Amino acid sequence: MKFDAKIPGGPLEQKWDSYKGHLKLVNPANKRKFNLLVVGTGLAGGSAAASLGELGYNVKVFCIQDSPRRAHSIAAQGGINAAKNYQNDGDNIWRLFYDTIKGGDFRGREANTYRLAELSLNIMDQCVAQGVPFARDYGGLLANRSFGGAQVSRTFYARGQTGQQLLLGAYGSLMRQVNAGTVEMFPRREMIDLAIIGGKARGIVCRNLITGEIESYAGDAVLLCTGGYSPVYYLSTNAVNSNATAAWRCYKKGALFSNPCYTQIHPTCIPQEGDHQSKLTLMSESLRNDGRVWVPKKEGDKRRANDIPENERDYFLERKYPSFGNLVPRDIASRNAKEVCDDGRGVNPTGRAVYLDFRDAIERLGKQVIADRYGNLFDMYLNLSGENPYETPMMIYPAPHYTMGGLWVDYNLMSTIPGLHVLGEANFSDHGANRLGASALMQGLADGYFVIPNAIGAYLAGTELPPVSTDDEAFKEAINYVNTKVERLLSIKGSKTVREIHIELGRIMMDKVGMSRDEAGLKETIEKIPKLREEFWQNVNVPGSGDDLNKNLEMAGRLSDFLELGELMARDALMREESCGGHFRDEYQTEEGEALRNDKKFTFVSAWEHKGDDKTPEMHKEELEFDRVTPSQRSYK
């Protein structure tokens, strides 16, 4: 299969500008003649639908939740990056670009990442104009915090609710277009298949989650903004409805899937306790600015945290990384937490947790300062765990949080299926092998507010798009697929619940395709998952009917796709015989136990092609070329 990233020529700094200057445009009077289908209303989908409506396109938007305002983006806490340099601390577009590409362990595309850094400026302007109530200093100007180990202070925030406020800004703009009649909103719909006509993405088939009806929508282009796939691990920081179904169906219809093994396991989450949990709440990364991470030096030390004397505590991040200490990037913090727990030094009755201790910060700064900085997070922790972090250290453990992998897209955000565009966390494009804190919100909004409004015009203006209707064979086929699947799921009536099988999948994934991976474990996974899949299709019990609201049925459908995606993740991880970013292979580490890349062999994006249900997928490569930066070994010592 041939595919081309279509990166514009010219020097890195001028690519985006010259790209815009040379785009084909749609005549303003013709825009309303184009029907665009946007799936998802998170930061990516919400901002895209609103902006396309503003331009005059005819837009239909779909989401799973009862309101577009509830997309998973709402839960982002910490902040959004922008290279404004308002703090006069040496930031600029280049630095944000470089931090992002280095943070991604030199496995991202230079041109995309540079564009993202450039657009960060416009995003902030746009969001402030929309009335997003960002934090401000006493002089009335915007406040910043430093975040996720960055050496400059470039993160903008709205208390601990940045995602909520950004999303409500995009949602407001979206509802404004609904009112104006350019956008039509379809909540409680789940896209289950894609309709390809004449080789182009021309429609989607959804299940109406209230009535169970299977609905078809035709259009001139499809924009997939359906988020990430962390719940493949069952427990994650994601919302319970986050899923991979739409992206997975598109993969099976010919879109390439890139870097599925790059997952981010976030170091500061509520530890797993038992099977009662339905998610692992994220405790903001900002806590690492003042909290110190430690475990007892002695194996199996059962004393209470406060009874362990100073000289018997191992502040392992400070010890191993003296210059970054507790602020090392997420992948490094997570892996080290896992290691000390593997050594038997983990805390919590499960042995799978480390302390995050504020004792010294409270002594140094006073309780009030800590309360001002983290009060709401401390309250949240108290409410969740029943323990008071002002008095006893928090217990945290890494949890799956973000997926860098996703559908392959070119510079126009178009997948290998013409007309199918992919935005936000659902694509693979901007973060390489590891995403830096406060960069996902930036990417979602860059894609939606600025990239797609340009790129879509060029696609529509330059493509022959004969009229299509939902009577086309492609729709009938898709409807048939959905109906058959629903019937099949409902008729198995086995003895295991959807959740039980999901927990099993999660265990395999976390154990073998989690924070560290090795050849034997990955091979085992590639054998185990198909067996679990078989068990699912023979022994799952989905109650109720397909004719109305049935959340078990929804979950069963999503799990059936996770059961295939998990295997591809393992294949990708097995293929990548190096360690980079969120992908750590035990066999490939330096003498000090750090990730060891193999630039000679693996400076590429993997792009998997589906070959049929019983066939092994084929991997293609997009070689990465670094014209402006020189890949270096990340060092946070």
Added chain:
Amino acid sequence: MTEKNNITVHLNIWRQKYGEKKGRFVKYSVDGISPHSSFLEMLDLLNESLVKKGEEPVEFDSDCREGICGTCGLVINGIAHSPQQAIATCQLHMRKFKDGETITVEPFRAKPFMPIKDLVIDRGALDRIISKGGYISANAGSAQDANAIPIPKEKADLAMDAAACIGCGACVASCPNASASLFTGAKISQYALLPQGHPEAKRRALMMVEQMDKEGFGNCSNHGECEAVCPKNISIGNIARMRREFFKAVLRSR
């Protein structure tokens, strides 16, 4: 953490079939509940046991399960969201209940919130209120530099207090008049407090209030129940600000 601390509760839970006008309370007992689990995780456990028995699970909405998306919302022992203040249903933990306790669980009830199935309701009316002006009309690309307008910190903080609304509808469910004034007032306030919101202030207040009435939400008669159940502590002062904005707008449009 140990299993010996696990508790049992008895539920008196609202069940209503899809498409039917009437529902009823059904009793279930759930045992083996970890006190560390959340209320919704307890309902998950109930549903697992129902599925195992071949019965239909109790449908309820939820998504983020950390109190920010506004998807969940149940009336628990007569109180919207939770007997514990300032949290959403998903943030309520089972350690707040006694072993053997009986708990009544109902959906948010209000005329504009149509029941769908069991505990799931339709809150589309809230989206329609927002569509009439819950935004600032700034097309993508048209903005000036983010720091061009300084905004006093106190104002920005107040705007943020109002903007924290998660749109769950608990204010409506708890109001004897089923008023959406706290919800609408919070949005109108956010933009009334910020200079960016001023050009459209009049239109916004008129249109959003009009839509609120059209949807069949009742009037506010200052009961204050809304503020008491709000998971985000949105102040009733926002309703007063909405009224001021509305009257200013009415006077000016004369």
